[in-house]
Amino acid sequence: MTDLRLVIFDVDGTLVDSQADILASMRAAFASAGLEAPARAEILSIVGLSLPLAIAELAPGIDPATRDAMVEAYKASYMGLRIEKGTPQSSPLYPNTREVLEALIDETGAGAVWWQRAYDPAAVERDTAVKAALKDRGTDVRSFAGHLLFELFVSQQCADDHPSKPHPAMIEAALSETAMPAHRAVMLGDTSFDMQMARAAGVTAIGVTWGYHDAARLRDAHHVIDDIRALPALLEEIWETTA
Structure with a gap:
């Protein structure tokens, strides 16, 4: 056996x-929607959820289209930072x-x-x-x-x-x-x-x-x-x- x-x-x-890039990308996502980003501790508190759920948790009441656009803005920022810095420095x-x-x-x-x-x-x-x-x-x-x-x-x-x-x-x-x-x-x-x-x-x-x-x-x-x-x-x- x-x-x-x-x-x-x-x-x-x-x-x-990856917290530096997570914070920067979530702030970019909120900025893309003209919203004020939550505090650092609040952003890190939702790490672990999928992006749509995380953004909905941080910005309750936003419409699905805005949420989806913020998800894409987050991904674009995150990937841009990864490419710019390289994985060993980025994460x-x-x-x-x-x-x-x-x-x-x-x-x-x-x-x-x-x-x-x-x-x-x-x-x-x-x-x-x-x-x-x-x-x-x-x-x-x-x-x-x-x-x-x-x-x-x-x-x-x-x-x-x-x-x-x-x-x-x-x-x-x-x-x-x-x-x-x-x-x-x-x-x-x-x-x-x-x-x-x-x-x-x-x-x-x-x-x-x-x-x-x-x-x-x-x-x-x-x-x-x-x-x-x-x-x-x-x-x-x-x-x-x-x-």
Whole structure:
């Protein structure tokens, strides 16, 4: 019997820090509609929702046409900033992220086996990884391509193909693609929407405090960590209870 596991990662606020571009692009979206942009904290509070829902939350009462135009203005600004600055500067990885991901896929380190062998249960001893994206496909493709992270993940899900968080569809699709039962999976994310999504999908919710929602908003998490370097030990602890 295989001991395969699944680790699901949110992207923005968990693996990469895009808040400068998020703030600038949301302000550009509001400016395009002649509206005053919300405060920084209010903008960051809705990170994790799909863009139409996020803008509707920040500008209640706007008509659908204006909302859709603001969504396009946001995307244009975000992509322009990404092209201008390049991915490593536009959406830098959080400290120690790459090192932890690479350590987890090192069989001699954390005993984790991800990506290529994930579809061969007889060859897998422990883990595989997949990311659940929080924005549109183009944004996440550029983030992962820019950081050369594609090879670490066996599945990519995004709100272009599913309902917005906290609906569990993205996690359910990842579980289906990897033939993984929910009790053998965890979700790592920085927002309340991530934790609610994980709970709704029946997977273990791990909140991180370095992202866009503070610890108080991560109350639905089963576990909370302050440093990604704590993840391997926490996973070992979780795996011991989900044999």
